[in-house]
Amino acid sequence: MSSILRADPPRQSNFQADDDRLFVRAVGRAMQVLSAFHQASGPLSLSEIAARAEIDRSAAQRLIHTLATLGYIRRSADDRGYLPGIRLLDHTLDLLRLDPVVQKATPVLLELRKTIRERVDFSLYDETRLVYALRMQSKRETFYATLVGHSVPTFCTAGGRAVLAALPAEAARDIVLRTTLHSYTSKTETDPDIIMQLVESARTDGYAVVIDEFVQGEVAIGVAITQHDGAPLGAIHVAGSLSEWTPEEFVRQAAPVATEAARAINGSL
Template identity: 80%
Template sequence: MPSILRVDPPRTTNFQSDDDRLFVKSVGRAMLVLSAFHHASGPLSLTNVAKNAGIDRSAAQRLIHTLLKLGYIRRSADDHGYLPGFRLLDHTLDLLRLDPVVQKATPVLLELRKTIRERVDFSLYDETRLIYAFRIQSKRETFYATLVGHSVPTPCTAGGRAALSALPDTEAQEIVKRSTIPEYTAQTETDPEKIMALVRQARSDGFALVVNEFVQGEVAIGVAVTNRDGLPLGAIHVAGSLSEWTPKDFVDQAAPVTLEAARAINGSL
């Protein structure tokens, strides 16, 4: 699978103009250090942290020492580098338990999973990407498919296209053009105009359908969760195996209950 999608921080240590007196640059640099792990495949050395963060080695050393003391960075088991610290999970929990959309969606999604008995995910909309905030797995999973916080390009998934369908056409098109669109499979649609046609189809149907595009052998539908103005907050994803479902049978079975779940969440917000 392509690299995990992340929003990179500004590639500068200045961040803001000098007249922004409320902005604390040292905090910004600390966030750069934590962001240095976004694309890492293992522990990072001090030199690699500095390089990835775009700061000098001396500043990186001081910031790593501070974050290490606070538990936001830890030494790797072999003591050959650094990894994110466990304290970061405390903040992940805070985000999920306090987010009003996740709060309202969770009980509805649990009931949906009992009904459909296939993988059910819920993602939060962040323009060019969706961030998975809730995942209930089925019997066919990969490591990344189990991780909360994993993010994917909005135009590449059923949930993302459903979210885009809740936007005006011009705004959805602008987001598609700004998005990274990797070829997850040989059938991944990467042409912006064809993606927009699929977004318009999702707007007409009320859900988006993806077959063999994001995961080979998988069929998935996505339905947008929206605010009171009808703008996307996130999306429900339901996915099944093509060895067990035809796309038509999956839509017939999954689309009505997923649309009902989305209406229940939307009505509670």
């Protein structure tokens, strides 16, 4: 099963198609090398990077040398392998400071966090997954849960079902069917037909509720952020502990303020 910290990205078509004359293969291979770290739990050797990037060892060596020279890859402190370089954070900052949705969402989410005093997150829509761009944590969270870039699947998370509900039913079902339907907990719903029923409920209610399906002991509400034409851009997530809330009370308290926050963001775009 994939790490809970990173959902499977959308399945790509052959992005190196011979008929795409604008595609620069060397750049594509460089990104494959950087992507080799996605599921890593520590430094990677040259051979491990080559295998994960699906390129030969000689090509990997040249690409790693180039990326290391530019500061996008570095040697680990024990000199046993490679890690992502600090200059990648420059690009993360560029995305977060220039993305108009993140700009509009940030002050609204700060106020929402003050109101609900539980975990509040904002994620960007990437078809089969959502990628967190803002994370405002509660006292219970771990180090990993504070990191932006953490991604979660759309099919079994509150924000995910909220964005699926913003899509036409046929498009939402297509995304569910293109997703590897992992069981993250014993209560994760993996039947596509039942998932679509839950998506329809979210469409009716204006928000989605997920209990114990992605994180054990958690209740979460998700509300979609959309373009003017209704297409989803991302989602607000508000999550609480079932040791402190009943699902009914959490929905009663969190759903109205999360929905109002989403309305404020949507109105500002």
